[in-house]
Amino acid sequence: MKVLVCVKQTFDTEAKIELKDGKISDAGINLIINPYDEHAVEGAIQLKEKKVVSEVVVLSAGADKSMDAIRTALAMGADRGILVKQDIAADEYSRAVALAAAIKEENPDLILAGHVAADDGSSQVPTRIAEILGLPHVNVITSVEIADGKATCSSEADGGTQVTEVTLPAVISAQVSWNEPRYPSMKGIMQAKKKPVATVDAVATEDKVKIVEFSLPPAKEAGIKLEDDPDVCAAQLADFIKNTAKAEIKA
Numbered sequence: 001m002k003v004l005v006c007v008k009q010t011f012d013t014e015a016k017i018e019l020k021d022g023k024i025s026d027a028g029i030n031l032i033i034n035p036y037d038e039h040a041v042e043g044a045i046q047l048k049e050k051k052v053v054s055e056v057v058v059l060s061a062g063a064d065k066s067m068d069a070i071r072t073a074l075a076m077g078a079d080r081g082i083l084v085k086q087d088i089a090a091d092e093y094s095r096a097v098a099l100a101a102a103i104k105e106e107n108p109d110l111i112l113a114g115h116v117a118a119d120d121g122s123s124q125v126p127t128r129i130a131e132i133l134g135l136p137h138v139n140v141i142t143s144v145e146i147a148d149g150k151a152t153c154s155s156e157a158d159g160g161t162q163v164t165e166v167t168l169p170a171v172i173s174a175q176v177s178w179n180e181p182r183y184p185s186m187k188g189i190m191q192a193k194k195k196p197v198a199t200v201d202a203v204a205t206e207d208k209v210k211i212v213e214f215s216l217p218p219a220k221e222a223g224i225k226l227e228d229d230p231d232v233c234a235a236q237l238a239d240f241i242k243n244t245a246k247a248e249i250k251a
Helices: 035-049 066-076 092-106 125-133 186-192 230-244
Strands: 002-006 009-011 017-018 024-025 032-033 055-062 080-087 110-114 136-147 151-155 160-167 170-174 196-199
Touching: 002 035, 002 092, 002 125, 009 066, 017 080, 032 035, 032 066, 035 055, 035 066, 035 110, 035 170, 055 066, 055 092, 066 080, 066 186, 066 196, 092 125, 110 125, 125 136, 125 170, 136 160, 151 170, 160 170
Parallel strands: 002 055, 002 110, 055 080, 080 196, 110 170, 136 170
Antiparallel strands: 009 032, 017 024, 136 151, 151 160
């Protein structure tokens, strides 16, 4: 049984984002595996350790830099990687089409991914891949059991847990509470350098969405501190709400 994990390379979540000419500047920014995808990689490796699957393949679409994310997943314990060379500005539709084409060639039994990317927060690609390939999709899973050609998944739901059973092959996207990703060991890092990574060109597609410009939110204004007797502060606060903030007051 083969499991394929889709990973995306993103900015470090602690990086300070700066804009230049309306675009995000990547100067001096550390790039990492999307944290949500990292949980999908860990989940795949654990399935292999349990002898549920025999091979873990890591797939990423992007520029040559995305090879670093693939190598990190290989150092964690994945078996081989595939880099789909694609413009990093490609929208979610084009990215899903490119990944789906590569997945179809691999014909895996299970496709895993994080349910969202930390950089754009679109949460579209796994769902689009499932739609393109005509496969069932379970989102934000917190656990999964594989048996008898089926996947039984637990997902977060309002006020409880939802249990979903799907026939494989299927696309399953993970929530961070699924597991705790391991750190690559020195041995794993050395072994990753020798593991095969194939490079293929993305299929030609036309983006459906074009990002015109990025902008940062306005800086927060300094707060106002009231220091006086409670009755005086209450009056000042009421005056601020009514006359400065101009909040709508209903009786």
